[in-house]
Amino acid sequence: MTTTDRRPTPTESGGGPADSSGALAAPGGSPAAAQSQVTERQARQVAEAARETEWRKPSFGKELFLGRLRLGLIDPWPQPDAESVAKGKVFLDKLDDFTRNQIDGAQIERDAFIPDDVLTGLAGLGAFGMKIDEKYGGLGLSNLDYCRALMLVGSGNPALSALLSAHQSIGVPQPLKLFGTPQQKETFLPRLAAGEISAFLLTEPDVGSDPARMSSTAIPTPEGDYVLNGVKLWATNGTVASLLVVMAQVPKSEGHRGGITAFVVETESEGVTIERRNAFLGLRGLENSVTRFHDVRVPKENVIGKEGQGLKIALTTLNTGRLSLPAMCVGAGKWCLNVAREWSAQRVQWGRPVGEHEAVATKIAFIAATTYGMESMLDLCCMLADDDHNDIRIEAALVKLYASEMAWLIADELIQIRGGRGYETAASLAARGERAIGVEQLLRDLRINRIFEGSTEIMHLLIAREAVDKHLSVAGDIIEPDADLRRKAKAGAKAGAFYAWWLPTLAVGAGHVPGGYASFGPLARHVRYVERASRRLARSTFYGMARWQGRLERRQRFLARIVDIGAELFAMSAACVRARAERDTRPEGVELADVFCRQARSRADAHFRGLWRNTDARDVALAKKVAAGRYVSVESGVLPQPPKGDWVEQWAPGPSREKDVRRRIPNRS
Numbered sequence: 001m002t003t004t005d006r007r008p009t010p011t012e013s014g015g016g017p018a019d020s021s022g023a024l025a026a027p028g029g030s031p032a033a034a035q036s037q038v039t040e041r042q043a044r045q046v047a048e049a050a051r052e053t054e055w056r057k058p059s060f061g062k063e064l065f066l067g068r069l070r071l072g073l074i075d076p077w078p079q080p081d082a083e084s085v086a087k088g089k090v091f092l093d094k095l096d097d098f099t100r101n102q103i104d105g106a107q108i109e110r111d112a113f114i115p116d117d118v119l120t121g122l123a124g125l126g127a128f129g130m131k132i133d134e135k136y137g138g139l140g141l142s143n144l145d146y147c148r149a150l151m152l153v154g155s156g157n158p159a160l161s162a163l164l165s166a167h168q169s170i171g172v173p174q175p176l177k178l179f180g181t182p183q184q185k186e187t188f189l190p191r192l193a194a195g196e197i198s199a200f201l202l203t204e205p206d207v208g209s210d211p212a213r214m215s216s217t218a219i220p221t222p223e224g225d226y227v228l229n230g231v232k233l234w235a236t237n238g239t240v241a242s243l244l245v246v247m248a249q250v251p252k253s254e255g256h257r258g259g260i261t262a263f264v265v266e267t268e269s270e271g272v273t274i275e276r277r278n279a280f281l282g283l284r285g286l287e288n289s290v291t292r293f294h295d296v297r298v299p300k301e302n303v304i305g306k307e308g309q310g311l312k313i314a315l316t317t318l319n320t321g322r323l324s325l326p327a328m329c330v331g332a333g334k335w336c337l338n339v340a341r342e343w344s345a346q347r348v349q350w351g352r353p354v355g356e357h358e359a360v361a362t363k364i365a366f367i368a369a370t371t372y373g374m375e376s377m378l379d380l381c382c383m384l385a386d387d388d389h390n391d392i393r394i395e396a397a398l399v400k401l402y403a404s405e406m407a408w409l410i411a412d413e414l415i416q417i418r419g420g421r422g423y424e425t426a427a428s429l430a431a432r433g434e435r436a437i438g439v440e441q442l443l444r445d446l447r448i449n450r451i452f453e454g455s456t457e458i459m460h461l462l463i464a465r466e467a468v469d470k471h472l473s474v475a476g477d478i479i480e481p482d483a484d485l486r487r488k489a490k491a492g493a494k495a496g497a498f499y500a501w502w503l504p505t506l507a508v509g510a511g512h513v514p515g516g517y518a519s520f521g522p523l524a525r526h527v528r529y530v531e532r533a534s535r536r537l538a539r540s541t542f543y544g545m546a547r548w549q550g551r552l553e554r555r556q557r558f559l560a561r562i563v564d565i566g567a568e569l570f571a572m573s574a575a576c577v578r579a580r581a582e583r584d585t586r587p588e589g590v591e592l593a594d595v596f597c598r599q600a601r602s603r604a605d606a607h608f609r610g611l612w613r614n615t616d617a618r619d620v621a622l623a624k625k626v627a628a629g630r631y632v633s634v635e636s637g638v639l640p641q642p643p644k645g646d647w648v649e650q651w652a653p654g655p656s657r658e659k660d661v662r663r664r665i666p667n668r669s
C-alpha cells in the first residue's frame, strides 16, 4: 500500500482487533512474558559498561565540576572556517525558501501528516544528507549549520525537525559515521543522503530508561548471520523508514561475546511489520511506530561495531547527536521572543501595553535572556564539536538538559503573556480573524524534549556520574560495599593523598581577585562568580561524597542540584565569552549576557542553598507511604483512572497478527 492509496492516521492499528491493546499483545492471545527480570545492580552494571571511560581530550565541563574554570578551552570564541560557513549558507538559504514557501505547518498539525511532496522536496535539497560526508553524496555540513537547519525547518513545523534529527542524529548515518565499516558506509550512506529515511529502535514496552531489560534477541546462525526477534516501541520515523538501527541482545555463546548489539536492518526484510503509528500530546506529524521483528535474518555485515557494543555506540552517537534537541529548543525560544515582543507592544490593558506591566516585562526579559544563553551554549558546543579538539560529552548533555527544561518554561511564560489567546489553537484564532499563533501547539510539541534522548532525571544521573568520576576513581574501594577492610584502608590512604592536595586548591582562585577577568568589562563580575562557584561546586560534591559515600548515588536530588548548578555555570561562561567576542558587531549581546548571568546566578544560588536545606528525605519518606496506600483518602471525590488494561503491555515473540501500516514515500523507498 502507498500513501497515495490512503493516509494512515495516528493510533491506527493495522487492521488488528478493535481493542487497541492488540498491538503489543502476544500473537495467539496469551501474553507470554518475554521480558527480562533485571535487578537494580545489574541495570547499573549495564549502564556503567556502556560509559565511555576514557578522556582523551580536554573537557571544559569536567574541569568545571572539579572546581577549575579552564576558560582557555572555550575562549576565544571559536570561529568556523570560511569554507564551511559559505557551504552552510548556500544550503540554509535554500532551506529558508523551502520552509517559507513549501511547508504548510498548519496543515501538518491539522492532518497529523507530513505530505509526500514535503519529504521529497527536503530530499531534493539534500536535507537527509546534511550530516553525511560529501564523498557519500551528503552535504557534509558542520554541526553548527546542521543545528541551524533543524532550527529553521522546525519553525515550519517541529515534526519536521524531529524527523530529520531522528534520521541523522540517532538513525543510521551517525553511528555508521563513527563506527561503520567502509563497506557499510558505501552501501547505506548514499541511499540515506538521497532521501531514504532511517530510524533508531532501542525502546521496548518494558525498556525505557533501563536498557538492561532489553528482550529483543539476535541469535547467531551457523552461517554467522543473526535472526532477530522482538517488539520495538515509539520508533520515531519507524513508519516511513527503510533503514533501521535496531538494538538487540545477542546471547553469549562460543565464539560470541554477546550483549546488546546494534544492527542495520532493512525494513523491507521478511518478518518486519510496522504494527502501529502512535499518536502523542504534540508533534502530531511524527511518524512513530510499533515495529515487530519475527525471525528477521540480518547479515553479519550489518552489525555496527562489535557484538556487545550497542549501548556504547548509542551513547557515543549521542555525544554530538544530543545537540539537535537543544537546537529545536533554541529555535522555540527565538520564536517565542518574536511573538512576545510584538504582542506585548500591541495588546493594551489597564491603559498600557501589557509588556510595560512589570509582571509581564520580567517574563519577556526571561525569554530574551534565556534564549541568548541557550543559543550561546548550543553554538559553543557545535563549534567545539566541529573543531574536534575538545571532549564535549558533558557540555552536550548539559545543553540538552538545560535547553529542554528552559524552552518549556519559556513557552509556558509565553502562554501567560498571550493570556486566553495563548491557550487557543492557531486554527481557532484564525477562524475568528486573528493571527494564527499556535503557542499552545508549541508547548505541546516541546514537552517531549524533557523525556526522550535521555529524560531529565536520567540526564541528571548521567552527568552526575561524570561529575563525580574523579571522586569515584580516587575513593574506589572506600565506597565499595563488598570491599574488605584491608582494601578500604589502602583506598583510604590513596584518597587521603589526593584530597590533601586537591582540597586546598579549592579555597581561593582568580574569582576572588577584585578586578579579575577585567578583559570581560561589565561581564567580568559574572566570570569571577563562575570561577568562585565552580570551586564551591567541587567542594559541595566532595562534602556529599564524604557524607554519603557509596549511598550518594541514591541522593538523586542532591546530584541533580549539583548538575543544575554546573549547567548554569556553563551557560554563563558561554554567554560571557560570546558576548565579549561579539561586542563590536552585536553590542546588545553584552546587555543580554549581563541580565542572563544575573538570572542564572540567582538560580544557581538557590540550588546551592537547596543542597543542604531541602525536604528531600521527607519527600522520599512520604512517597513510600503514598505507595503503601496511606493517603488514598486524598484521592477521593473524583472518578478513578480506568482499571482495565495492563500498565505495560506484555508481548511475546511470534509472527505479527497486525496489518503492516508502513508508509512508503513514492520514489524514496
Ligand SMILES: Cc1cc2nc3c(=O)[nH]c(=O)nc-3n(C[C@H](O)[C@H](O)[C@H](O)COP(=O)(O)OP(=O)(O)OC[C@H]3O[C@@H](n4cnc5c(N)ncnc54)[C@H](O)[C@@H]3O)c2cc1C
Pocket: 166, 199, 200, 201, 202, 203, 207, 208, 209, 210, 233, 234, 235, 236, 237, 280, 288, 448, 451, 452, 453, 454, 455, 456, 457, 458, 461, 556
Ligand atoms: C514521541 C516519542 C518519540 C520517541 N522516539 C524514540 C526513538 O526514536 N527511538 C527509541 O528507541 N525510543 C524513542 N522514544 C522512547 C523514549 O526514548 C523513552 O520514552 C524514554 O527513554 C523514557 O523511557 P520511558 O518512557 O519508558 O520511561 P521510564 O523509563 O518508564 O521512566 C518513567 C519515569 O521514571 C524516571 N526514571 C526512570 N529510571 C529512573 C532512575 N533510575 N532514576 C530516576 N528516575 C528514573 C524517568 O525519567 C521517567 O520520569 C520516544 C518516545 C516518545 C514519547
